[in-house]
Structure formats: C-alpha cells, structure tokens
Amino acid sequence: MATGSEWWRSAVIYQIYPRSFSDALNDDGIGDLPGITTRLPALKELGVDAVWLSPFFSSPQKDAGYDVSDYCDVDPLFGTLDDFDIFERKAHELGLKVIVDLVPNHTSNQHHWFQAALASPVGSVERGHYMFRDGKGAGGDLPPNNWESVFGGPAWTRVIEPDGTPGQWYLHLFDSSQPDLDWTDPWVREQFRGILRFWLDRGVDGFRVDVAHGLMKAPGLPDYTPPADGGSMGGAGMPLDLIVDENDPVTAPYWAQDSVHEIYRDWHHVLEEYPGDRVLCAEAWVEPLRKLARWVRPDEMQQAFNFSYLETPWNGPAIRQVVDTSIDAFASVGAPSTWVLSNHDVVRHATRLSLTAENPQGHGLGARSVGIPDRAFGLRRARAATALMLALPGSAYVYQGEELGLPEVIELPDHSRQDPTWRRTAGERYGRDGCRVPIPWESAAPSYGFSTGANSWLPQPADWAEYARDRQRDVPGSTLEMYKLALRLRREHDLGFGTLEWLEGYPDDVVAFRSNGVSVIANAGTAPVALPAGIRLLESESFDGDQLPADVTVWLRP
Structure with a gap:
C-alpha cells in the first residue's frame, strides 16, 4: 500500500473495555473475550474499522488490568489465549482490525520481575529493572523526592528488605501495586521487544501504548509540584507557558522527556518486521500539539490521541482553533490527526460537555459533585459534538457505549467504587468508575444483556434499559442510528481523507x-x-x- 493511504490514517476505532462489554464465559458479572466475540457482528453493523481492547492480560486487577503480571497470557477473568485467537479470527473475518493495549510504564507488583527485585539486594541487576532509590533523611526514612501519584498520595513506597529491615523506596506514578520500570535498562527494552513480537506473531494489527509520554524520567528525579488545578495525567492541566519547550525545567520531570522517543523508534523497527500496516498509538497527555506531534514523526508511532481536542469545551472559536492546530501539527510530520471525545479515563462526553463546574481529568463525578447537567441536554450536545467529530479528516476513536448515548454514571454507591483514585484520596476524588459501568444490550434481560447473571462488577443504573441497544436498533433518530448513519456517510464520502x-x-x-x-x-x-x-x-x-x-x-x- 502506498504511503499516505494506510488504513489507520482514516480509521474509526472502537474501544472495548473488556470487563464492561459483554460477559459470556461464566456469568460472573465481568466481561470477557468470548463475550466480545459474540458481539463483534454488532460492531461490524455499527460501521467501525477496528477494535481496540483495553488490557486483558494476567493481572491481580488492582487497577482493572492496567497492573500486568504477565504480558503474554490472558487473565482467567477474561478467558484464555485460545479465546483471544478465536476473537481475533472472528474480527478479521468481519474485516475489523485488532489493536491491543500495552502497558510499558509499569508492571504489577505481583509480576515475577518485581518479586525477583524485592528478593535481591540493593544494587542488583534485578533491582535495576525498576526505579529503586535510597530514601532521604536520617536512616532513609523520607522518600527520594516529593512526587505525587496520579491516583493521589505519594509516588514512593518503602520496601522491607530480605533481612527484615526498612530499605529502599520504589517509584510508582500510579498505585503502589504498579511499580515503574526503569527504561534506561537495556534488559527492560529487550523484554518489550519480545512482548511486541509475541502479539504480532498472533496477528494483531497494532498497539495502543498506555502512558506513552511516561517511561523516561528526568535525570536526578528532581522535586516537582504540579499545578493544583491540573489534570492527573499532565497535558491540558498545565499552563501553556510552562510547556512550550520540552527542555523547560518546569515541565513535569516524569512526563514527555525527550529521551522517550528513542524507545518508539526502536518499536517502529519491530513493527516493520511484519507485513501489512501495523500501528502504534500513543496515549500521551502532552501539550502543546506541536510537541505531541513528535510522537508520530515518520520513524516513531503512527498515531497519538488528541487529548487537546477531547478537553476542548463546546465553544465555536475553541473548536476551530484546536482543529486547525491539530491538522497543522500532525500534518507537519506526515501523520493524521486523531479525534476522540470519550474513553475509559474521562467523564463520558454525554455529561462532560455540559458540565457547568470545573472537573479536572481523573477526578470523576459523584453525589457531591456540582454543575451536573440535565441528561437530555447533555445528550443533545454530545450528539452534536459527535456529528462534528466524525466529519473531520483523520482517524476517530469511539468509546464503547457512546453510540448508545450513555451518560456518566454518577450515583454509584461508595462501597461499589473500585478505582484506586477513590481509595488513595479517601473519597476526595471519585475517579473513573462512572464511565466504566457495563453497557446495556437488551432492555428486558438480566443485567440488560451484559451478563445472564443478575450482577455486574459495577452496578448498572435502574434506568439503563432506555439506552439498551435493542431499544435503539432501527429506531429513526436514536443515538445508535445516528452513529450508524454518520459512519456510513463518512465512509461513502471518504471524509477520513477529506480536506x-x-x-x-x-x-x-x-x-x-x-x-x-x-x-x-x-x-x-x-x-x-x-x-x-x-x-x-x-x-x-x-x-x-x-x-x-x-x-x-x-x-x-x-
């Protein structure tokens, strides 16, 4: 295929959050690979080009699978490797590309690499795979620096050494169960080349790379205090005058370090070993957009999520500006812009675009939140925003359930919340559970068709039936039919390659x-x-x- 016409340049990619999509394996209220496979015809009917699966790898599930204990196996919650192969074959038979999530910034603390590091002495090869450091103060009782976790609380945890004494500290930008790998270690880089090849050998079409702006940290790990009103993952929450230069010393020392790019140049070569147009997509919360475009230079990744667009309010001048800036920035390096309104980490746009109060990324919504819109008003605005987005040139991402018009679930009981953010902030931040509630398929079925069991891992609202797919299918004017029409027209008029x-x-x-x-x-x-x-x-x-x-x-x- 000629350069410039690759499938990913114009594709509409559907994100599946496996535990909340469809449960067909054992009715445990957690979605799984067999469930996804049974629902693939519905996605083909919807009109998307590819599916992206959030993590389904072996994991203790402390962060819904983003704490990986084995990158080359399927967690029993979701099935087996054979189930994955069946899913992939079915997707390809339907003409759908398959993208899997990769989590390279950190592993689970149950991963055998980390367990070996804990059992090994200070300065050992095994400890060198992670970010272990000596503490400060008398007896090393203070953490190595002042960094805070994305999920709230300190980003360092002290270990008990094999001899039973308090010892070094390890870095975890996320939960304490997710220790950061040290990507200056050549051994770590070689392990991930093998992981890429494992899934490429199974036939996947690409990878969405979690925290792709992390991995490398500034030398010396200097202290840093982020803006109080900033988003948890960086990017839009940081004043633009602080991030116009990647070498500016006030840029967060754990995000967007220039040295991260050599990793993706290396991965680019791995993907080139395989036939077809394989793709790497960066989850990189980076601003300004001209800086984000460096992730998709010709020898690096193919796509980067456009979080600047996602975080743009429903405002005419702001939308025009971000569209112009996006197209210019990505085109300058020969890449397509991507467009996205919702995903598993943000408040669903059927609610978010109509909020009347500030809500930084990662904070979530709950019973005490203010500025929450009327559902009908939120959906009206979301449909308008979606219709605009799906006409833009480039590639678009759709998050499961947005084609049903699902709002953020706000009234979740406190005891049911599972996001580490809720726990680590003692309830100060609600976290991301509200956008992860299992989606409804059949209005009159148990769990609205998500599972034949009565329960789901997060409780579904009592009024979920009105959003169910069977209530909307073939109903003129429904949100589902609007998405289907928009995707068909987008394809017929080749808007993904439009000017x-x-x-x-x-x-x-x-x-x-x-x-x-x-x-x-x-x-x-x-x-x-x-x-x-x-x-x-x-x-x-x-x-x-x-x-x-x-x-x-x-x-x-x-």
Whole structure:
C-alpha cells in the first residue's frame, strides 16, 4: 500500500473495555473475550474499522488490568489465549482490525520481575529493572523526592528488605501495586521487544501504548509540584507557558522527556518486521500539539490521541482553533490527526460537555459533585459534538457505549467504587468508575444483556434499559442510528481523507466547514442560525425549517 493511504490514517476505532462489554464465559458479572466475540457482528453493523481492547492480560486487577503480571497470557477473568485467537479470527473475518493495549510504564507488583527485585539486594541487576532509590533523611526514612501519584498520595513506597529491615523506596506514578520500570535498562527494552513480537506473531494489527509520554524520567528525579488545578495525567492541566519547550525545567520531570522517543523508534523497527500496516498509538497527555506531534514523526508511532481536542469545551472559536492546530501539527510530520471525545479515563462526553463546574481529568463525578447537567441536554450536545467529530479528516476513536448515548454514571454507591483514585484520596476524588459501568444490550434481560447473571462488577443504573441497544436498533433518530448513519456517510464520502475548508459568514459560535463536497455546520451557540440550501444528509437532532437550532449539527450537500 502506498504511503499516505494506510488504513489507520482514516480509521474509526472502537474501544472495548473488556470487563464492561459483554460477559459470556461464566456469568460472573465481568466481561470477557468470548463475550466480545459474540458481539463483534454488532460492531461490524455499527460501521467501525477496528477494535481496540483495553488490557486483558494476567493481572491481580488492582487497577482493572492496567497492573500486568504477565504480558503474554490472558487473565482467567477474561478467558484464555485460545479465546483471544478465536476473537481475533472472528474480527478479521468481519474485516475489523485488532489493536491491543500495552502497558510499558509499569508492571504489577505481583509480576515475577518485581518479586525477583524485592528478593535481591540493593544494587542488583534485578533491582535495576525498576526505579529503586535510597530514601532521604536520617536512616532513609523520607522518600527520594516529593512526587505525587496520579491516583493521589505519594509516588514512593518503602520496601522491607530480605533481612527484615526498612530499605529502599520504589517509584510508582500510579498505585503502589504498579511499580515503574526503569527504561534506561537495556534488559527492560529487550523484554518489550519480545512482548511486541509475541502479539504480532498472533496477528494483531497494532498497539495502543498506555502512558506513552511516561517511561523516561528526568535525570536526578528532581522535586516537582504540579499545578493544583491540573489534570492527573499532565497535558491540558498545565499552563501553556510552562510547556512550550520540552527542555523547560518546569515541565513535569516524569512526563514527555525527550529521551522517550528513542524507545518508539526502536518499536517502529519491530513493527516493520511484519507485513501489512501495523500501528502504534500513543496515549500521551502532552501539550502543546506541536510537541505531541513528535510522537508520530515518520520513524516513531503512527498515531497519538488528541487529548487537546477531547478537553476542548463546546465553544465555536475553541473548536476551530484546536482543529486547525491539530491538522497543522500532525500534518507537519506526515501523520493524521486523531479525534476522540470519550474513553475509559474521562467523564463520558454525554455529561462532560455540559458540565457547568470545573472537573479536572481523573477526578470523576459523584453525589457531591456540582454543575451536573440535565441528561437530555447533555445528550443533545454530545450528539452534536459527535456529528462534528466524525466529519473531520483523520482517524476517530469511539468509546464503547457512546453510540448508545450513555451518560456518566454518577450515583454509584461508595462501597461499589473500585478505582484506586477513590481509595488513595479517601473519597476526595471519585475517579473513573462512572464511565466504566457495563453497557446495556437488551432492555428486558438480566443485567440488560451484559451478563445472564443478575450482577455486574459495577452496578448498572435502574434506568439503563432506555439506552439498551435493542431499544435503539432501527429506531429513526436514536443515538445508535445516528452513529450508524454518520459512519456510513463518512465512509461513502471518504471524509477520513477529506480536506477541510472553513465556511465563512457564520457567527463565531458556529463551526462550519466543507470536506469532500459535504458541508458540516455545528451550532455551539444559543441562538438559531440560518442554513444554506442543500440536501440534509444527517441531523444530530431533527428540526423543521431552515434555522439550525442551538446544540445541533447538520451535514449538507448541494
């Protein structure tokens, strides 16, 4: 295939969060690989091009699988390697590409590498695989620096040495059960080359790389205090004047270090050993976008999540600016921009885009949160935002359940919450459970078709039936049918490879552009605006007359 026409440049990729998608293995209320396989025809019908699976590897599940104890096996919760192979064959038979999650910043503390490090002496080869350091103060009683965990609390934990005495500290940017690997160690790099090849040999089409802006830390591990109102993963929460230069000393010393790029150049070579267009996609919370684009230079990764777009409010000038900046930044290195509105780490956009109070990434929503919108208003705005996003050139990501219009689940009982953020902040932050509640398939079935059992690992709301897929399938105007129509039209008009041309003559709070003969007009304001003549291909909400209502997007052609 000619460079510039690879599938991932225009693909719509559907994120599956395995434990919350479909339970078919043993009715334990946790989704699994056989469940995913049975639901693949629904994703083919939806019209996506690929599926991305969040981690399903062996894990103690302290952080829902992002604490990996064996990168080359399937956790029994989700099935077996044979189940994965069956899933992959079915996906490929349906014409769907398969992307798997890779978690290289840290392992589980139950991983045999870390267990060997704990059993080995200070300065040993085994300890060199992780970020072990001596403490400060008398007897090393203080942590090596002041870094805080993404999940709240200190980023260091002290170990008890094999002789029973308090010893060194190890770094964990996330939970204490997730020790950070030391990527300056050549042995670590070689292990991950083998992990990549293990899954590539099984036929996967690529990898989404967790915390791809982490891995390398600044030499000396200097103290750092992030902005109080910043997002937990960096990026948009940091004032732009502090991050315009990657060598600026106030840039977080554990994010976006320039030395991380040599890792992805190495991985790029590994993927080139395999036929077809394999893909690496970075989860990198990095700003400004011109800096994020360095992750997708021609010899590095193929895609990077556009979190700047995800975190942009429903505001006309802000949307135009981030779209322009995104296209320019990624095009400057020959890469496509990506577009995303929801995932497993953020408040679902059917709620988030209509919040009237600040809610930094990772904090989540719960009973004490303020500024929560009416559900109908939130869904109306989310549908308009989705219709705009799916018309943009490049690749788009869809998070499971957003095609059903699912809102963030706010009224979760405290005792049911499982995100480490909730525990590590003593309930100060709700965390990410609200976007991870198992999705509804059949309105009248137990667990709304998610499982034949009555329970699910996170409780589903009592009104989940109204969002179920069977209630929306073939129902004109439903959110599911709007997604199906948008994805079909996107494919028919080749909008993923379109060229965006802004349309003039609209108020500032209206986003209007033309791409491949399709005009897209989104009203992010409060007053109706006049529409030009044309055939309406898609409406995020049905309306009469030639005035586009507020919070509605329309696709037109002459």
